[in-house]
Amino acid sequence: MKGTKSKPSGELDTGLNRKILAKINRESSSVIFIDGAGTIVGTDEKLWDRFPYLTVVKMYKKLKSGEKSVAEFEDGGRILKLTGKPFDDGIYLIEIEDITTQRCIEDFKKKIVSTVSHELKTPLTIIKGYSELLAMEMESEILEKMNVQIERIINIVESIGLLMRGQGKELVEIDVETVIEELSSQFLDRITSKGLKFNREIESGLTVKAEKILFRQMLINLIDNAVKFTESGEIGVKAWRDKDTVVIEVYDTGKGIPESIKPFIFEKFVKSDESPGLGIGLSLVKTIAKHHNWEVTFQSASEKGTRFFVKIPVNS
Template structure:
């Protein structure tokens, strides 16, 4: 945007705004760049013209917590300019950003001769920023506490469930020895797979609550992974009256197969729940593009409600599900991110939803 049309300039008389535009220094950033550091002496006010600037607070020696993101038509660093105190946060400009900076002394001098309305408008903006930043900080604090409680709860579940799961597994092994017929063998193997799967799911939730995803990568043939997914969920799909269609070419990825199964389970499971017992259709396709292994998951359900679309991949976001925890899509995204992949979606009311997953493929 043009500097003269920035909201900050509208606070002043035309002559004052023109003077500020004249003394402002424009800076463009090709890549992510530190603008100022927390605790640094204040020298400039910054107006954001293009791109974004992330403001963060130091939480330990090497970690920062984002508290706000300034976008075009915002300005940053105003508190230090007004009170002369060191910077209260760190500012990092994203690649492609353009900022205009105005020296503190020149700005203070201009403010001394500005109308009261100019000062009032600026303080209104500052007050709104403080309120928004406080709200964001509180939300982040509440989220952190939820994740701590989630981790403690899942740790207890894993500890308490290991003994009965071990009993189920041993019982299925005994049944397998007692009944050598093929059908019994298959059912016993399925029981053992499901027990291992439940423990794995709990471990993945624990990893998610701790903010890390441990991967056991190896070459994975997606056609075999999808066949395994169908085998594990055949009874579930039949009971829910879901028609599952799989279309896949020979695609190999370097991935943690159990975690890819978890992504499929979460996304398809959400679709099945959205059908509400009425049945429906789910189509999973996998193919290769030039750089990626591509996976799409389509369902002909009611679509994702508009009210949660923007926050769909955030933890604890759910809608209209009696048993939903709001973790399914968040965990799916964390797993895809850990694989250096991408996940997006399209959804229309009463016309279904399609998730698109991209994973780095193995090139020959």
């Protein structure tokens, strides 16, 4: 039409966009659109007026810098999770998720593990006492080894109990190569009995700050999984420094992780049908990594094997 300037194909009128977004804001309880000033589109209300929490303000500030951001808070007895991300020029999308049930389940699982850890400690301490009495009566290399392993189990149980309660022990400087070599001797018999090759490529001089018992247990779980699900070929552990990060990789040439459980592999009690375990090993790996502010990822392909990567900031 003469005198009317049309917009390029694919570009919508801003006013029309805002009317649509305002209607979505009125009708939806799961998403909110805000503008660059933090105002909920179609209203005079700021996001932090509707959700008056400091974590929401911090989320908005991070969102303004162009980053995806998240805020979690309790509101009227419910736990809400807000995820914000850029949507359009000067407009941001806020997704609202009620995670109350999920958080309750997580807390319940933590209580179970914490209770079990506490209940296990007493009988283990008694067993250790009897074992030490036997060792006083007779000299035996087997008894000495048994005492060392019982003490290790007690420490693991205690550390896991603290971990589940959100507490922890002191972080210490750990020589990565020394720990991996100690664990290698622990797994060597199982590995050789299956006819597998065991490769280690550890950069010399690597150290990390961690709770030693938890660091060891994380590696034990990863190596144990590799041995458990590999019938031929090899397993291996690599460790190297990549700029300001220490990377530890545990890999195998086993069955791989089924596609159906990949998205949930770090959840408690998730396991393949073939797994003889309870499905808590990798969940514990993730929990230990999160406890230290580390990152754990994986790559896996059917019948080609799996690779787990733990990324540890040097100054963590």
